[in-house]
Amino acid sequence: MEADLQTHVAFYLTGKKLSTxxxxxxxxxxxxxxxxxxxxxxxxxxxxxxxxxxxRPDGTFVEPLSGLIDxxxxxxxxxxxxxxxxxHVLRLEQEIRVRVASGSSxxxxxxxxxxxxxxxxxxxxxxxxxxxxxANLKIDGEVIDCNAALPFxxxxxxxxxxxxxxxxxxxxxxxxxxxxxxxxxxxxxVNSDAGKSAENLKASFGTGPLDNFDFEAMSRxxxxxxxxxxxxxxxxxxxxNLLATLHAQKFFRTAETDTGETYSFAFDSCIAALAAYRERxxxxxxxxxxxxxxxxxxxxxYNESKHxxxxxxxxxxxxxxxxxSLFPDYLVRLNAAGMTGPEQNTLTEILxxxxxxxxxxxxxxVIEESPLGNGHLAFALRSRQLASMAxxxxxxxxxxxxxxxxxxxxxxIQRGLxxxxxxxxxxxxxxxxxxxxxxxxxxxxxxxxxxxxxSFTFDxxxxxxxxxxxxxxxxxxxxLDWPLREFAYEDEKHQSVAQQTPFTLIDFVACDARYSKxxxxxxxxxxxxxxxxxxxxxxxxxxxPLDSVPCLMMVDPENRLQKVIVDEKLxxxxxxxxxxxxxxxxxxxxxxxxxxxxxxRENEIREASVQTAGEAPASASAxxxxxxxxxPVAPPAEQEAExxxxxxxxxxxxxxxCNECTQINNKMFAYDGNKQAYIADLNAGTYAQLVEAxxxxxxxxxxxxxxxxxxxxxxxxxxxxxxVFI
Numbered sequence: 001m002e003a004d005l006q007t008h009v010a011f012y013l014t015g016k017k018l019s020t021x022x023x024x025x026x027x028x029x030x031x032x033x034x035x036x037x038x039x040x041x042x043x044x045x046x047x048x049x050x051x052x053x054x055x056r057p058d059g060t061f062v063e064p065l066s067g068l069i070d071x072x073x074x075x076x077x078x079x080x081x082x083x084x085x086x087x088h089v090l091r092l093e094q095e096i097r098v099r100v101a102s103g104s105s106x107x108x109x110x111x112x113x114x115x116x117x118x119x120x121x122x123x124x125x126x127x128x129x130x131x132x133x134x135a136n137l138k139i140d141g142e143v144i145d146c147n148a149a150l151p152f153x154x155x156x157x158x159x160x161x162x163x164x165x166x167x168x169x170x171x172x173x174x175x176x177x178x179x180x181x182x183x184x185x186x187x188x189x190v191n192s193d194a195g196k197s198a199e200n201l202k203a204s205f206g207t208g209p210l211d212n213f214d215f216e217a218m219s220r221x222x223x224x225x226x227x228x229x230x231x232x233x234x235x236x237x238x239x240x241n242l243l244a245t246l247h248a249q250k251f252f253r254t255a256e257t258d259t260g261e262t263y264s265f266a267f268d269s270c271i272a273a274l275a276a277y278r279e280r281x282x283x284x285x286x287x288x289x290x291x292x293x294x295x296x297x298x299x300x301x302y303n304e305s306k307h308x309x310x311x312x313x314x315x316x317x318x319x320x321x322x323x324x325s326l327f328p329d330y331l332v333r334l335n336a337a338g339m340t341g342p343e344q345n346t347l348t349e350i351l352x353x354x355x356x357x358x359x360x361x362x363x364x365x366v367i368e369e370s371p372l373g374n375g376h377l378a379f380a381l382r383s384r385q386l387a388s389m390a391x392x393x394x395x396x397x398x399x400x401x402x403x404x405x406x407x408x409x410x411x412x413i414q415r416g417l418x419x420x421x422x423x424x425x426x427x428x429x430x431x432x433x434x435x436x437x438x439x440x441x442x443x444x445x446x447x448x449x450x451x452x453x454x455s456f457t458f459d460x461x462x463x464x465x466x467x468x469x470x471x472x473x474x475x476x477x478x479x480l481d482w483p484l485r486e487f488a489y490e491d492e493k494h495q496s497v498a499q500q501t502p503f504t505l506i507d508f509v510a511c512d513a514r515y516s517k518x519x520x521x522x523x524x525x526x527x528x529x530x531x532x533x534x535x536x537x538x539x540x541x542x543x544x545p546l547d548s549v550p551c552l553m554m555v556d557p558e559n560r561l562q563k564v565i566v567d568e569k570l571x572x573x574x575x576x577x578x579x580x581x582x583x584x585x586x587x588x589x590x591x592x593x594x595x596x597x598x599x600x601r602e603n604e605i606r607e608a609s610v611q612t613a614g615e616a617p618a619s620a621s622a623x624x625x626x627x628x629x630x631x632p633v634a635p636p637a638e639q640e641a642e643x644x645x646x647x648x649x650x651x652x653x654x655x656x657x658c659n660e661c662t663q664i665n666n667k668m669f670a671y672d673g674n675k676q677a678y679i680a681d682l683n684a685g686t687y688a689q690l691v692e693a694x695x696x697x698x699x700x701x702x703x704x705x706x707x708x709x710x711x712x713x714x715x716x717x718x719x720x721x722x723x724v725f726i
Contacts, residue, residue, distance in 0.1 A: 005530045008549040008565050011520050015567040022520040022565070030521070030562055031438065032446075032507040033553040034485050041439055042097040047407045048441055049100045050150075051108050052157045053141040055165070061158045062410055068108065068139055069093045075136045081129075088129035092116055100145045101439070109140045146441035148431035150403050151362045152333045155413070155425060156266065159331045159358060162417045163265070170326060171254040174246055177291060180298040181243050185236070234304065239297060245290040250283070251327050265328045270346040273332045273357055285315035288323045321420040329417070330357040336382055337364060344724070348389065351396045351422045358416065358423045361386060364431045366453050367512055379452055379505070379573060381695065383426050384580070388698030390424040391458045391470075392654060397423035398458040401474070403430050404444035405455050408474050412457045419461055428453040434512035443511060449476055449483050450508035451581040456588070472588035479590050481578050482535065487553070489561055492524075502535040505574040506552055506566055519552070519564045527563060534566055538574045576663065583658040583698070594675075645726050648690055648705035652678045655701060661693040669693065682708060691718050694725045 007019040017024070038044070047064045055061070069089060077086040095115040104111060112134060120127030144153055231239070253262045263280060267273040289311055296302040334343070339361075350357050367379045383400070390396040397419040401409045406427070416423040430444030447453035455474045462468045477483040482502035491497050509515045522531065531551035538550075550571060554562045586592050643649050650661075650669075655676035661669040662677065668685035669677055687707035694702040704722040707715055 004526050004528060005547070005549075008522070008530065009546050011565055012546075012549045012568050015518060015569065017520055021523060021526055023523065025516040025519050025521060025564065026513070028521065028562075029557045030510070030554040030564070032503070032510050033487055033489070033555050033561065034501060034503055034507065035438075035442065035446075035511075036487075036489075036555045036559050038442055039559075041441060042094060042101050045093075048404075049097065049143050049145045050154070050407060051139070051141045051143050052154070053139055055161045059414055060410075061161050061414070062154065062407060063139065063141075064407055065093065065096065065108070065143065068137075071139075072133050072136050076133050084125065085129045085132065088119075088126045089133045091126070092119060092130055092133075095119065096143070100143055105143060107140055108143050109137060111143055112137065146403050146430060146439070146444060148362075148364060148429050148440065150406070151360060151425075151427040151429055154406055155333065155358075155360045156331065158413055158417055159266075159329070163328050166326070166328060167252045167254075170252045173291070173326070174249070174252075174254045177294045177298070178243060178246050181239050181246075181294055184231070184239055184297065185243070235297075235302075238293070238302075242290050242294050242297065245286060246294070249287050251280075251287065263328075266331045266333070268333055270332050270334065270343055270350055270357075270359065273330050274346055274350055274355075277330060277355060277357070284327060285319065288319060288326070289314040291326070324356050325420055327356070330355075332357060332359045334359065334361050335364065336361055336386075341724075351390055351393055351424065354395055354421045356421070358425070360425045360427065363426065363428045363453075365433060366428050366447055367432070367434075367509060367515070379509075379577065383428065383453065384698065385695065385700065387424070387426050387456075388656075388658075389700045392656075392699035392701070395421055395460050396458075397421065397460060398426070398456075399424070400426040400453070400457075401455040402428040402444035402448045402453050404441050405448055405474060409455060409457070412459075412474075415457075415459060415461075419459070421460070432512060434514040436513055438511055446503070446508045446511060449503045450505045451475075451482065451577055452505055452508050454581060454584060456584060466587055467589055470587050472584060472590065478585070478588070481539075481581065501533075501553070504534060504538060505577040506534045506538070506550075506570050509570060509573075510552060510554060510564070515570075518567045518570045521562055521564045522551070524563075531563055531565065534571070534574070537571055538578065543568075579659055579663065583656070583660075587656065643703075644705075645703070646706040648679060648682060649703055650678050651701035651703075652676045654699055656699050658698040660696040660698060661702060664693050664696065665689050677702075687712050687718055688714065691722050694722065700725065 004021065007021060010016065010018045011022060041048075045066045047066070049065045051063045051065055051068055053060060053063050073086055073089055077083070077089070092112070092115055096111050099111060099115060104114070106114075116127075116130045116134065120130055142157075144150055250262050263276070265276075267276070292314070293302065293307070293311060296307065334347075339347075347359060350359070361383075363383045366383060368381070387398055387400045390398045397416045399409060399412050399416050401412075406413070413425070416425060428444055428447050430440030430442070430447070432440075432443055435443045444453075448455060454472065457471045457474075459469050459471075472478045480502075482504050484500045484502055486498055487501040488496065488498040510519060530548045532548040534550040534552050536550075550566045551563050552566055554564055556562055582591065589595075652672065653676070657671070657675045657677070662671065665685040668679065668681055668689060670680035672678055687704065687709065690702070690704040694700070694704050703725050707718070712718075
């Protein structure tokens with residue numbers, strides 16, 4: 001046992017196999033033990049595939065296939081034949097799942113017919129059941145599975161429904177304005193000499209015995225008797241120009257639009273979307289101005305002396321959210337892997353100036369190596385930075401979710417699309433390159449379970465505080481560091497064993513063949529008591545005595561239990577992932593350190609009061625009034641704004657206490673009395689650590705400045721990475 005322990009410890013510390021008693025994972029087809037029950041997803045009833053349904057009164061834009069099938073069964077699986085019908089329809093559902101998993105696509109009704117044909121041909125009873133059920137298929141739509149195409153497709157569908165709603169309302173408004181303005185022009189013409197001419201009167205009379213009327217005489221009578229209240233030349237010109245503007249608009253297709261051409265508002269580049277927005281902005285302001293003036297003209301309330309000056313400067317300071325809400329929102333769909341520096345900068349610009357642009361960023365790989373290289377790990381770095389940067393702007397709607405969870409967050413998606421300002425939707429597709437045969441749904445769900453890609457929503461419209469705006473509700477067992485799942489297996493004595501097992505970052509990484517070098521399989525003959533579950537090792541604050549090594553339970557293709565040991569690098573990354581999750585928990589009000597500290601202080605005061613004879617326990621107001629020991633604080637934000645861009649500094653007032661920088665170097669970075677970070681000692685670390693801290697910062701408030709040591713290795717690359725944070 002001692003020799004085995006030394007071999008295992010050596011792998012744990014170095015990642016190198018120094019004995020033939022450890023096996024590489026390559027080619028073994030192992031997967032985390034908690035995946036044992038998910039070999040074939042087509043036999044399970046879960047959210048996927050999804051059906052993209054047309055707009056419905058309740059705002060629903062997507063339904064799970066299983067939900068639509070259940071709705072049909074509720075209507076037809078009744079009476080003595082109910083159980084038979086249910087069995088046959090569920091068999092059809094599984095066949096549809098198999099076809100979709102194999103790449104089939106199309107409308108729900110079409111896939112139903114394709115799957116039903118061979119089933120019904122083989123069995124008449126099945127044909128009768130499916131025919132009855134098919135007649136009750138009331139909701140149709142495109143069927144999509146959880147794959148690389150899902151995020152763009154789903155968000156595009158939801159966005160299109162929203163734009164359709166706006167288009168109908170806009171068309172009604174335009175048609176009403178055009179009709180009323182046209183009536184003003186017609187009424188003016190009718191009251192004019194030309195309108196009262198014999199020719200016009202005859203033309204407007206319609207069919208009938210026209211020879212019985214003297215239109216010349218009628219014209220003379222009307223011209224003399226009718227009071228003249230014609231439009232002024234300026235008003236007639238103004239109304240005519242308004243009609244021309246309303247007819248020529250290209251934002252929505254309406255019955256009043258002169259041309260069938262309209263603008264496109266869906267883009268695959270922030271640069272292209274922003275360029276289009278800037279180009280169209282003058283026309284948008286002109287149209288919004290025309291609509292506002294038209295409303296006044298229709299009511300007869302336009303006062304030239306007052307309104308001319310007001311509308312001459314209309315839109316110079318931008319438009320109100322209520323004005324912009326009349327027009328289409330822009331949709332940008334990006335893949336994180338293809339985002340360039342200019343594209344990233346433009347995305348930041350869009351989010352920072354409250355433009356009505358919704359941005360979907362799809363990430364296909366969340367466990368890339370750190371840009372530092374040399375085996376450094378920084379999982380989900382880009383997606384984490386993006387979401388944190390957007391939340392730090394305070395006015396951006398932010399939703400992060402893996403693709404497997406998109407149905408669960410459908411209401412949040414709707415809120416984001418309804419939000420009047422910019423919105424960022426960050427989605428992990430699950431289509432990772434190193435996941436082998438594991439389906440994207442399983443990988444995406446594992447990213448959520450392992451806290452590598454947690455789900456959260458930041459909604460600025462929900463309230464003024466974090467408790468109202470930020471939510472972690474769609475994460476499994478959000479109050480825990482890691483979700484606990486029951487794992488049952490049969491041991492070597494054929495006894496049933498069940499235990500609660502955490503699903504950690506290490507389980508997730510074990511799904512990816514690129515990181516197999518961090519694992520080594522221990523042959524069953526070498527299993528002993530020194531193999532400790534990874535959850536216990538990760539839970540330790542620091543490295544404990546090396547009398548055991550962390551072990552992960554996995555299963556082979558025959559579902560036989562295997563044990564693999566893990567190197568220390570992954571253990572460190574798992575702790576880092578847990579700490580980042582803990583920071584999100586605090587933002588979401590879970591295990592909040594400020595609340596716990598206040599509660600502890602209240603308890604201390606209460607205990608002290610109880611010990612004092614005749615005194616009642618301290619009230620909450622007394623607790624709040626209790627003195628706090630003064631501690632040094634970092635320089636205020638006003639001083640930070642005056643700093644030179646060559647000097648390293650932190651925007652301390654915006655710090656979210658995420659612990660990222662202090663974990664990198666707690667001597668260079670420290671917290672002030674408000675638990676907000678500042679640079680305590682620049683000489684205590686390297687420029688590389690400054691840049692890494694800036695990249696890891698959840699709200700992008702660390703500015704590395706220029707390096708103090710001109711001889712530090714890799715400065716050229718570090719300076720390029722630091723440019724983003726100047």
